[in-house]
Amino acid sequence: MNKKQAPLSQQEALRTAVSTSERPKNAGPVSASLTFGGRMLLKIKYVPEQLFDITAFPIIFLLMFTYLFGGAIAGSTEAYLQFVLPGVLVLTVVMITMYTGIELNNDITKGVFDRFRTLPVWRPSVLVGALLVDLVRYSIASAIMITLGFILGFRPEGGVVGVLLGVAVLLVFAFSLSWIWTTLGIVMRSEKSLMGVSMMVLFPLTFISNVFVDPETMPTWLQPLVEINPVSLLVVAVRGFMGGEAALAEVGWVLLVSFLLVLIFAPLTMYLYYKK
Amino acid sequence: MDSKAEEQRAAVVVKGLVKTFGTTRAVDGIDLEVPKGTVYGVLGPNGAGKTTVLRILATLLQPSEGRASVFGHEVVEGAAFIRKRISMTGQFASVDKDLSGLENLHLIGRLMGFTRARAKVRAHELLHAFGLEEAAKKQVKQYSGGMQRRLDIAASIVVTPDLLFLDEPTTGLDPRSRNQVWEIVRTLVSTGTTVLLTTQYLDEADQLADRIAVIDQGKVIAEGTSGELKASVGTGKVHIRLQDPAQRPLAAQLLQQKLGTAVNYSSSASGLTAQVAENNLAVHMLEELDKAGIAVSDFSVGKPSLDEVFLTLTGRSAERAEEMEAEA
Numbered sequence: 001m002n003k004k005q006a007p008l009s010q011q012e013a014l015r016t017a018v019s020t021s022e023r024p025k026n027a028g029p030v031s032a033s034l035t036f037g038g039r040m041l042l043k044i045k046y047v048p049e050q051l052f053d054i055t056a057f058p059i060i061f062l063l064m065f066t067y068l069f070g071g072a073i074a075g076s077t078e079a080y081l082q083f084v085l086p087g088v089l090v091l092t093v094v095m096i097t098m099y100t101g102i103e104l105n106n107d108i109t110k111g112v113f114d115r116f117r118t119l120p121v122w123r124p125s126v127l128v129g130a131l132l133v134d135l136v137r138y139s140i141a142s143a144i145m146i147t148l149g150f151i152l153g154f155r156p157e158g159g160v161v162g163v164l165l166g167v168a169v170l171l172v173f174a175f176s177l178s179w180i181w182t183t184l185g186i187v188m189r190s191e192k193s194l195m196g197v198s199m200m201v202l203f204p205l206t207f208i209s210n211v212f213v214d215p216e217t218m219p220t221w222l223q224p225l226v227e228i229n230p231v232s233l234l235v236v237a238v239r240g241f242m243g244g245e246a247a248l249a250e251v252g253w254v255l256l257v258s259f260l261l262v263l264i265f266a267p268l269t270m271y272l273y274y275k276k
Numbered sequence: 277m278d279s280k281a282e283e284q285r286a287a288v289v290v291k292g293l294v295k296t297f298g299t300t301r302a303v304d305g306i307d308l309e310v311p312k313g314t315v316y317g318v319l320g321p322n323g324a325g326k327t328t329v330l331r332i333l334a335t336l337l338q339p340s341e342g343r344a345s346v347f348g349h350e351v352v353e354g355a356a357f358i359r360k361r362i363s364m365t366g367q368f369a370s371v372d373k374d375l376s377g378l379e380n381l382h383l384i385g386r387l388m389g390f391t392r393a394r395a396k397v398r399a400h401e402l403l404h405a406f407g408l409e410e411a412a413k414k415q416v417k418q419y420s421g422g423m424q425r426r427l428d429i430a431a432s433i434v435v436t437p438d439l440l441f442l443d444e445p446t447t448g449l450d451p452r453s454r455n456q457v458w459e460i461v462r463t464l465v466s467t468g469t470t471v472l473l474t475t476q477y478l479d480e481a482d483q484l485a486d487r488i489a490v491i492d493q494g495k496v497i498a499e500g501t502s503g504e505l506k507a508s509v510g511t512g513k514v515h516i517r518l519q520d521p522a523q524r525p526l527a528a529q530l531l532q533q534k535l536g537t538a539v540n541y542s543s544s545a546s547g548l549t550a551q552v553a554e555n556n557l558a559v560h561m562l563e564e565l566d567k568a569g570i571a572v573s574d575f576s577v578g579k580p581s582l583d584e585v586f587l588t589l590t591g592r593s594a595e596r597a598e599e600m601e602a603e604a
């Protein structure tokens with residue numbers, strides 16, 4: 001066996017690099033989560049197309065629903081915009097939470113997750129980091145839609161504070177809902193089946209709601225279903241804040257639902273993540 | 277008292293370890309003891325259970341039965357402690373292929389607790405040491421297999437671990453890259469790290485490992501130093517090609533007499549193979565053939581291959597083992 005013919009300097013570099021005994025204190029939960037979040041941001045640098053959903057969806061959805069239904073439902077697009085924008089915002093952000101699961105499903109099958117799982121850091125930090133970056137994505141999507149809405153004539157009574165509170169409650173819900181997708185992202189064996197299941201959950205959840213029309217116009221048997229739909233509650237909450245009359249009961253329900261979602265699906269995700 | 281002493285000596289102690297996946301017994305009662313500061317090789321064919329054993333020790337899988345401990349801590353209860361002292365380089369790239377080499381090492385450095393600046397310095401130090409400086413900013417996807425392997429090992433030693441797991445570190449690498457990886461392992465061990473590696477190549481285990489366990493179908497079928505293993509297998513096989521195929525029966529008869537082992541016809545019409553215990557005996561045979569007037573066109577002594585180790589230890593070949601694996 002002939003020895004490696006590396007220049008001596010590299011041989012020495014290898015020896016030096018290997019013999020450092022430096023052992024820093026491992027990153028804490030917050031720092032580890034932010035570092036993992038940084039990893040997700042770096043990925044956007046290499047695949048900017050990832051931003052397509054958060055830029056194109058808000059624009060397409062808002063234009064489409066405002067001009068498609070505006071005339072028929074509210075008589076004028078301007079009047080309809082005041083009603084529909086908070087709803088379409090909720091619909092859009094809730095829809096794009098789905099990508100959390102798809103990203104994880106893609107990611108988790110890669111060998112690098114084995115390395116992450118053997119690192120001495122707070123276990124959920126990989127997922128928390130990813131979800132934090134998702135919050136940034138949802139905020140960007142919201143900003144784009146609200147800006148476009150403003151250009152088209154959206155004038156919320158609640159002012160800046162109302163809009164921000166509306167977005168805040170939406171982000172809380174979106175973050176909590178994401179844990180369902182992380183759970184599914186681990187359980188489902190392929191991206192396709194995951195997409196299928198996500199769509200099956202998301203379509204009824206977002207469309208059997210008060211996003212487009214007032215539930216009073218619906219058949220009586222459907223109304224209770226629409227009213228207990230968490231997405232409807234969320235839409236009422238967001239509309240309330242943006243319209244200047246906070247719907248506190250609905251806000252309370254949304255926070256409760258969010259809390260329960262995290263309570264159930266976060267531990268479940270972590271359990272599955274480490275069992276895999 | 278006894279077990280206490282054992283823990284101080286050993287980096288890894290495995291007793292009666294079993295791991296089942298459904299009805300498959302991937303690991304079927306394995307005992308191992310890896311002394312601190314040594315290289316331990318786990319040798320076996322595809323599906324033998326090598327990766328499963330490593331993943332259990334690296335706290336990625338839980339054992340179904342038996343016990344496994346690392347530096348005196350059980351893999352289940354002591355997982356958090358163990359993770360502070362080990363690193364794992366998986367069989368398939370355990371780095372993020374979407375990021376660059378530099379970003380990968382920086383990420384690990386930050387997670388291990390280095391400051392931003394220190395993590396960067398450490399990343400460059402490792403990239404230089406592993407000959408990856410030029411590819412530092414390229415996405416790992418674009419690296420060659422050998423480069424990926426080196427980066428993977430670099431990522432495992434951002435903070436030098438006390439115990440490093442390497443799962444088939446050189447499978448699929450060319451001889452030059454393989455030598456580089458071997459060099460890295462030797463250097464690591466010389467600074468006190470214990471290395472537990474798996475391999476399919478006897479040659480590799482021979483080159484690197486102080487002790488070797490041969491495993492097959494989830495069981496240890498032989499354990500010892502490479503010298504001990506080879507002694508049990510013999511030096512290897514001689515391959516002889518005759519000038520005149522018609523002389524083959526005569527040659528076979530002569531060899532059988534002199535060697536006392538089975539002589540086989542190989543697939544070509546003029547070829548013969550035989551197992552030999554010592555190299556000089558093989559050379560001796562050449563003279564014997566010459567005396568008998570049998571002309572030889574080609575003669576070689578092969579090192580014992582994993583296949584031969586298997587043939588000797590289990591009575592069936594490694595390839596056959598894989599076929600059985602596939603059927604199961």
Ligand SMILES: Nc1ncnc2c1ncn2[C@@H]1O[C@H](COP(=O)(O)OP(=O)(O)OP(=O)(O)O)[C@@H](O)[C@H]1O
Binds near residue numbers: 297324327367
């Ligand atoms: N997650 C799993 N689910 C089901 N069966 C598994 C799983 N992991 C491993 N096995 C089975 O366990 C056995 C041992 O697999 P293992 O990966 O440990 O072998 P190996 O020695 O590493 O093989 P190779 O050389 O191909 O890497 C195989 O039969 C394999 O099919």
Ligand SMILES: [Mg+2]
Binds near residue numbers: 326443
């Ligand atoms: Mg393997």
